[in-house]
Amino acid sequence: MKYKSMLCALSLLTFSPLSAAQEWSGTVLGFESPPDPVLGDMYGLRKLLNDNGFTYNLGYLNEIGWNGGGGYNHASHVAYIDQFALTFNQDLSRWTNIPDARIEANIVNRNHNDDLTTRRVQDPRVNVNDLTQESWGGQSITRLGWLTFARSFDDRRMTWRIGMMNKVQTFDQIIPCDFQMLSQCGGKSANSLTWNNWNVHTWGTTLEYRLTPVVTLKGGVMEQNPDAASRHHAWSGSTRRSKGVLLPVEIEARPIINGLPGAYNLGVVFTNAPQTDLYRGRSGGAGASDPGGYEKHNRTGFLYAGLNQQLTRHQDDASRGLSTSFSMSLADQRTNYMHSVYAASLRYRGLFDARPEDWIGFGLTWTDMSNQYARNQRYMNTISGISDYNDAAYHPVPGHSLNGEFYYRFRPVSWLELQPGLQYWHRPAGISHTQDAWVTELKTVVTF
Template sequence: MLGFEAPAGDLFSSRLGLRQALQAHGFEYQLAHVIQTAYNAKGGYNTDKKAEYIDQFSLTFSQSLAALTGMPNAAIEGNIVNRNHDNNLTSSRLQDLRVGFNDLAQESWGGQSITRLGWLNFRNSWLDGRLQWRIGLMNKVQDFDQIIPCDFQMLSLCGGKSADSGTWYNWNVHYWGSTVQYRLTPELTLLAGVLEQNSQAPTRGHAWSVSTDGSRGLLLPLEAEWRTRRFGLPGIYSLGLLYTNAKQADLYLGQSGGPGALDPGGYRHYRDTWFLYTGFNQQLNRHADNANRGLSLAWSLGLADQRSNKSRYSTSLALRYRGLFDARPNDWLALGVAKMQGSANFRRSQNFLNQQGGVEDHSDPRYAPLPESSVNAELYYRFKATPWLELQPLIQYWGRPGGIAQTSDAWVVGLKTAINF
């Protein structure tokens, strides 16, 4: 519902019958290819015009174990992602890399051209599906913060905000763990887990590794998900808290404790950190002849511990309309706006570096820019060209990219293409 409708068809089913043959043996899959292009039409940190292109193949699957184990709901779940063309417009043109980036014009960019294991784990459920358990190589997207779809090409508008914590990673990175879901009532579900907090998980050497090398502690997520009907229409609301006991580096260089409390990199460390995330996805109207056509409103918020997170908070609001035109009932029109507020500790850290280096001129390469807030937006129209092909032209606005006042506002045009095999 609300952006998570199953694909109406796919290339292999319609032409080869492959899906039906595999389903007979308990194997379900989704194989997709996504292409994301972006061109800086105006503004940004580097105003030289450039088009960047990335693409991604993803295979998500489950194999029923009912026949082998006698457990009717047991399954093995997996995900493999192949990303290509290690380029993105945000790094090359839009944002000042002296402060990294706080958003992406192409959300599928993952920092590498690489094939990775996203997850591989065992799942089972009991009590008529009310209790569900997973264990193995996990990823947060299997259970947590999954009420808002990832349809926009801009990262800040893609799904919820829990990945902004910086302590766990999105769907093509795996880490050991176990999660449980329990549906208390038909509307209310509680989700909890114990996951490995591993800063090495996104590296190339960990792409297929089952090692715990690099583990720094434990992640303890807890989330409540409420599915209800308001105004007679479906809605889903969630509230989550992510806690980790791993050592954290305080972003404010030279903060209290004196030189003896600082590591060789200049950071004071402390134990424990937290991240709060919440949001909703509510349908506002529907067409009488098709429950999936209509307008929905989604909002999300992430609130961080700004001692160790470069962000204080990030929030977004988006409107989506499915089937605006009777002749195009499966097309989407969407508009989203996101705001990112920088951490006060990170700003103080940057200012401290400038004072230590005696640098005041923003154009000096040694200058550490002072990030504040930024506001980004995206408008797209998605054409359902065939049951298996979607074309999504889009335009993005970047207000104060990276939160740096000296970086000019930018306009980006792009095209997202999705093929379901």
């Protein structure tokens, strides 16, 4: 019933007379214009590139986490990761006469590969359902995030994209990645575990069509390749080890309600790539004892949805105010160990008159782990005869978890952002035996 309600709400937004009355601005929703870079105009080089259709953003990010108390391993540790990211577009229309044609690319260099979640916060015997540092992953490596050709049709109402792509180019774009905790970073589409965020590419093609000034319909066909995040695939265009295709469909609405902008989406992802059951074997019993191994499912689906709505506007500055976001995902718990995830947050831009560009944010995430995954963990303990949680061979049984984060972000200078914060982990990874954890964080962003 609740999914029908979401569809009804999006339908109302499609035909809402409030939609195009004002110009939509996402500043208070977390979508700010790029700041003045530290390198400035580079003696006219940046302007020369822009005049020739080449635009880019080069940024540096680091994320630090320290286990202030609790968790699986109480030994103090400061975990540090960082990355450089170059994202650029090259306008092709002036040379090809193809309207609004462009080449899009993203290259990411990640370093240090030190994650506090797996080293201290959660029990390493169970799967990760959140991260203290959202940009951790993919090892210390330089890889191609995407390289695509795109162009528009029908007076820019339709956009077509093809190439080695990433889902974030098209799908689930309504919530920014400002928090350091992964579950509060953007939407929940990555929880399908069949495609990757940000710096991993696979082949595909997508279409976006703006049905009204407010509502856009999105769809695509993308390669489902579980090997895409491996080191040898970092710059590869090979489809070796591909298992099938992904068919994502999303409807996105960006209305203005009571004079305040918002963004809403509802998406589904289907795949024909075989997914392994988390408990059931080919013969119907437990897969761990089945000679044929675990059952394979040839068709699985995944649902995600979200909203990001401005709630207040400062009387003297439209770029200051309060916003709220909510995102959720629902997966096939036969094959996905994260059955459902719900995240809610509040953000305020310019809370203090003396600091109009500072941000303050607070978010909570509830995660329910798969019953099939928990069932398999119990069965593994039964056949091993181990019931002591402290035994290294014991398989912990996950349930639900609740994580929270609070941060404050400020800019000492235009090109530098410093974001200290605090995380609280209740039942890390869904394990009740693991002590609740406190994590102190610091996120730093430099724009070149």
